[in-house]
Amino acid sequence: MAQTQRLYYTDSYLKEFTASILRTEDDPRGARVYLDRTAFYPDSGGQPSDHGELAGVRLLDVVDEGEEVAHLLASRLAGDAVQGNIDWARRFDHMQQHTGQHILSAAFERSAGYKTVSFHLAAEISTIDLDSDRVGAQQIEAAEELANRVVFENRPVTVSFHAAAEVQKLDLRKPTEREGEVRLVEIEGLDLSACGGTHVSRTGGVGNINVRKVERAKGLTRVEFVCGGRALRRARQDFSILSEAARGFSTGLENVPEMIAKLTQELREAGKLQQKMSEELAESEAAQLWQQATEKNGARVVRRLFESAESKRAKLTAHAISKHAGGVALIGVKGTPAALFFAQAPGGRANLSDVLKQTLAKFGGKGGGSRDFAQGGGLPENQIESALSFAESLLS
């Protein structure tokens, strides 16, 4: 087994290369192709693998097997010399995010002493976890500020190889346990890390570094960030969303938050007013219905059916009827499924919980309540009138 020469170690800008096939092994997904050298980056260290083509065939995956790099293809390749072509847009995006991560992690450590305990590069966003859950907004801003200053200064990012024993004496941001030859990535005057990933050659290539979201949990702070092309796309998205909101409110972008606060307040007040008016309407309607109902054995039973959209009003009316002496409300609401509200003045003769239970047992549905107020639903709409007259028959 020969070690695969990793071309991206010394030239992360290599987009195509030629190599010899050393051997091919069977794989459940097709074939694993081993080359003498490769520029394809395998999934490792938080950075996802490259996409691309080998001899014109799309790669399914690139796997780091320690000494070797395996290229997963749907089938074996003919011949022994192949050309590899890297999906450069994806790779360059990863280089921006990954180098940005070095810079941002170092910036958090420099500006506030927080250490990065893990890094994840996903399709849309990247995250680092800092070793404290007390990272404040000001510290985030200071780190973001420093990180972007390092970008603006366009500092060189250099790669060098050292013996492990030698590396132990150096001041790495994070100690390494790697043995043999260790690859170090240095961002001038900011960061020295052992890393096998792909990076841009100068910090200016990272583009803007923007923190997007901060979550604190279990002694850690997770910082979501985007760099370069992603930062540009997200900024465009933000602008488009904010512009749409501003158009909706017929105001300028900067007035959107104030507008939302104002409308939310107005909506809350309108809701309160509506509730009050609904109650008043229900009360006056209830008074009328109660008056029209015939008194029998001290009770005045009001039977009434509401349309399906009037469920709230129906319930309010039921309660309002029960405020009148001897008032008993048997209210139905149309709809699929239909609903029932039974209410009576406190101390009324019936047990409405029982009345509801018996009604639902006969017509279907579920519900419950107390002696003086019970509600249920789920019975078929075409049964609702029969259910109400059945309930009334139980009262006498």
Ligand SMILES: [Zn+2]
């Ligand atoms: Zn790195």
